[in-house]
Amino acid sequence: MTGRLNPHLFARDLRVRLGGPKAGRDVLHGITLDTSPGWTALVGPNGAGKSTLLRALAGLQPLSDGRVRLQPHGLDVHSAPPAVRARHLAWLAQQGDISGELTAQETVALGRIARLGLLATPCARDLAVTENAMRLTGCIAWRHRRLHELSGGERQRVLLARVLATQAPLLLLDEPTTHLDAPHQVALARLFRLLAHDSDTPCAILTVLHDLPIALQADRLLVMEGGRLRADGPPGDAAVQQALVEVFQGAIRLERGPDGRPRVTLALDG
Numbered sequence: 001m002t003g004r005l006n007p008h009l010f011a012r013d014l015r016v017r018l019g020g021p022k023a024g025r026d027v028l029h030g031i032t033l034d035t036s037p038g039w040t041a042l043v044g045p046n047g048a049g050k051s052t053l054l055r056a057l058a059g060l061q062p063l064s065d066g067r068v069r070l071q072p073h074g075l076d077v078h079s080a081p082p083a084v085r086a087r088h089l090a091w092l093a094q095q096g097d098i099s100g101e102l103t104a105q106e107t108v109a110l111g112r113i114a115r116l117g118l119l120a121t122p123c124a125r126d127l128a129v130t131e132n133a134m135r136l137t138g139c140i141a142w143r144h145r146r147l148h149e150l151s152g153g154e155r156q157r158v159l160l161a162r163v164l165a166t167q168a169p170l171l172l173l174d175e176p177t178t179h180l181d182a183p184h185q186v187a188l189a190r191l192f193r194l195l196a197h198d199s200d201t202p203c204a205i206l207t208v209l210h211d212l213p214i215a216l217q218a219d220r221l222l223v224m225e226g227g228r229l230r231a232d233g234p235p236g237d238a239a240v241q242q243a244l245v246e247v248f249q250g251a252i253r254l255e256r257g258p259d260g261r262p263r264v265t266l267a268l269d270g
């Protein structure tokens with residue numbers, strides 16, 4: 001597909017309160033954020049609100065206040081019909097949300113259906129897109145196996161392929177490296193760079209990540225803590241690095257790698 005518009009999300013003053021009217025607590029405290037082309041990693045400690053923010057950006061988390069608009073159309077993602085939303089953005093859930101009875105290939109094909117609608121008849125091009133998504137995430141070999149027969153990492157790669165099969169220009173991925181071994185984490189970081197920069201139709205990718213070595217490969221880091229954005233900028237930015245060390249309470253150390261990018265280690269001897 002050529003000439004694809006590159007949509008951005010413009011989120012303004014997002015507030016989310018969870019847990020009911022009496023025992024409720026504020027989880028997002030007024031976040032304002034624009035997505036950008038390239039690969040952005042959203043990081044922060046457990047409970048910071050990363051998944052809630054990602055769901056809010058995807059239009060899947062009801063807001064107490066604020067608004068998320070998809071530009072250049074100005075579409076409000078919370079009121080957009082799911083099929084319209086699916087043409088613009090795809091979301092990978094932190095917990096897989098697919099029946100284990102489907103085969104890997106059927107699961108990936110669901111990504112096409114999300115884009116085309118239930119009544120569409122898949123054509124040769126849809127099959128080619130499905131095949132390519134499985135190739136990119138390395139899951140061709142088990143295409144005919146059911147999800148419940150796969151390991152956690154294999155299943156994760158199938159779910160990622162389903163997201164790629166949508167060909168949405170904006171990918172919102174919640175912990176895509178979960179269950180992946182080191183070679184597949186590295187492969188995924190390369191794939192994100194490829195999709196964001198070196199493809200004919202680049203995607204904007206926003207990933208929630210706990211893997212800081214992978215997150216530091218992104219173009220932009222969003223550091224969250226306590227339902228607020230603490231820092232936003234490239235990984236080499238001094239304010240971003242200071243926020244990282246602070247929100248992870250000194251449990252990490254950052255140093256400059258030979259390529260000039262920051263490198264992270266756990267402060268195990270501290």
Ligand SMILES: Nc1ncnc2c1ncn2[C@@H]1O[C@H](COP(=O)(O)OP(=O)(O)OP(=O)(O)O)[C@@H](O)[C@H]1O
Nearest residue numbers: 018019025027044045046047048049050051052053
């Ligand atoms: N249904 C709920 N009711 C009340 N509080 C909730 C509910 N769901 C989540 N929370 C709280 O909202 C906060 C943010 O949760 P969220 O899952 O967005 O954090 P996170 O940064 O993605 O965490 P993690 O890194 O552990 O996945 C947490 O403190 C969590 O306990």
